[in-house]
Amino acid sequence: MPFTLSQQQSLLAQKGIGTTILKRLQEMGLDDVKQLAKTDPAFILERGAELTGSTCWRNSPQARKAIETAVNWAKTQCDVTTEK
Template sequence: MPFTPEQQQSLLAQKGVGKTILQRLQQMGLDDTAKLAAADVDDILQQGAALTGSTCWKNSPQARAAIAAAVEWAKAQN
């Protein structure tokens, strides 16, 4: 089940997570807490790099921190 509006706002409140990160997660099919909680940070970063055509997803400490925060948030929701 896709994120509820309340979940979206809660996720966006996580450090480093903005609307673009949320949009990319949704494009990857990681649009509910169970899927996101089960996801691997490295896999998400690889997919993000492939999706955007930019290596910054794989190489950026900020991107890694934001995705890790999103995954931890999802784990706390379940």
Template sequence: MPFSKEQELSLLAQKWVGKTIISRLYEMGLDDVQKLADSKLVEVLERGSKLSGSTCWKNSPQAKQAIQNAIAWARLELKK
């Protein structure tokens, strides 16, 4: 099930996570807390790089931090 509006707003509040990151997560099918929590950082960065056609997803410290923060957020959400 896609993120609820509340979840999306909460995810946006995470450092480095913006609308573009969330859009990419949706494009990758990571539109659900469980799926995102189960994701591996390197795999998400690889998929993001292929999807965008840019290596910045793999090489950018900001992209890496954004995805780390998104995954950490999802894992915390599951504990609620």
């Protein structure tokens, strides 16, 4: 189920998370809290690099921190641990 408006607002309130991160997660099909919570940040960064055609997603410490923040936020929303 896609993020609710309140979930979007909550995620956007996290440090380092902006509308671009939210948009990319949605483009990747990671706009579901449970799915996001189960996804490895490294996979998200790799996928982001593929979507944008830029290595910045893969190499940027800021991007890594933002994605880790998003995944951790999702885990707190549903208490799911990452599956590998």
